[in-house]
Amino acid sequence: MEKHITERQKVITAAAWDDKNKYNEESLNELNDLVDVAGGIVVGTATQTVRSFHPATLMGKGKLEEIKMAAETLEAELVIFDGELTGIQMREIEKALDLPVLDRTALILDIFASRARTDVGKLQVYLAQLEYGKTHLIGKKNYSRLGGGIGTRGPGEQKLEIDRRRINDDIMRTKRKLKRAQKVRDTGRKQRERSDIPSIAIVGYTNAGKSSLMNRLLRESSAQGKEVYVEDMPFASLDPDTRRITLPGGLVVYVTDTVGFISNLPTTLIESFHTTLEELKDSDLIIHMIDGSGEDEALRYETTQKLLSDLGVRDTPIILFVNKADQMEHKRLPFLPSEHRVLYGSVKKDPTIEPLYEAIEEELKSKYVKVEMAFSYGEMHLVEEIKSRFPVDSFEYTDEGVELKATLPKVYLNRYKEQIRRRYV
Known part of the structure; x- marks a missing residue:
């Protein structure tokens, strides 16, 4: 294990593998990248291929002892495992290493917490942290062992505070807040759906x-x-x-x-x-x-x-x-x-990204139709409606009113059936 000199939080990443997953190396590389995103630096990695995972510690006793010695040498402050640990595994591995332990899930939640900006986003992340904490606080009252840094952040630059004694109440309260906040977002989505x-x-x-x-x-x-x-x-x-x-x-x-x-x-x-x-x-x-x-x-x-x-x-x-x-x-x-x-x-x-535009239009063309339309001067409000909402290919004033060619969603054909003269390609 190579030592790196840095002021950032020093982390050892670890993974227990079986030989069935063809993406073991890729997953660990991604975990190392996530540690960097979270503000830490990977000072060493440890892997072990196993026939069957140890139910309490995932890895064997010898490998955990090796990680413990490496952590002391490299002055690592935290060990993060690829994959998701159970609450019991996290507790037992911490005992064996005498170091705080996180898993991939906790790391991703920590990054999401630092990125959440809107009320809905913050509530979504906090709810996920609560649900995760509910099954990972075995033997702990809170996350105080971590002190600060990776794994301790809540949404909105706040310290993550999860107390197992009131976690169910916190989950229900957060779900209610999230439901109210999502109503505003859902209103906008439903308006878009109705627009066709x-x-x-x-x-x-x-x-x-x-x-x-x-x-x-x-x-x-x-x-x-x-x-x-x-x-x-x-x-x-x-x-x-x-x-x-x-x-x-x-x-x-x-x-x-x-x-x-x-x-x-x-x-x-x-x-x-x-x-x-x-x-x-x-x-x-x-x-x-x-x-x-x-x-x-x-x-x-x-x-x-x-x-x-x-x-x-x-x-x-x-x-x-x-x-x-x-x-x-x-x-x-x-x-x-x-x-x-x-x-x-x-x-x-x-x-130019013209090929992408052409592909989009090709995929969506079944939802549209090109039509020739005629409007009297008394129907100019309909003309303005079409000009503001749909592509207009040509536009001409006549003695009787306005003639135009437009591309309309098929669902609007009935609305303008009196003004449509014919379809065209």
């Missing part, structure tokens, strides 16, 4: 370029308002951001930038963010962003697709956009399935 304008969700592994794509769509459209928050780090934003966008071809859509995914995303977190993630089920189209420059993209692709399936997203059309293609060693990613439309490009560097 197609909705697109951008999904993908954390840091794949979802928010960068959203901002490019905003810059190249007639959308009003500021761009979404972007920072080159995992989970820069936890809150979905939905914008109404008119694409360069005139198509009006709602686009939602969603929270990034990660492998082994804690179950408690998925449950707490269920309402947020539910928007994916209601989308008409999903753009799955893939980081073409990454080393573990097969794992990341499988993780994202599995989460979509777990959320009930099965029949929604998906466009796979391989971002940062200019940094790829090979021209194609061989593991991508042929049933999805696959595009390669760079959101930040390509002079």
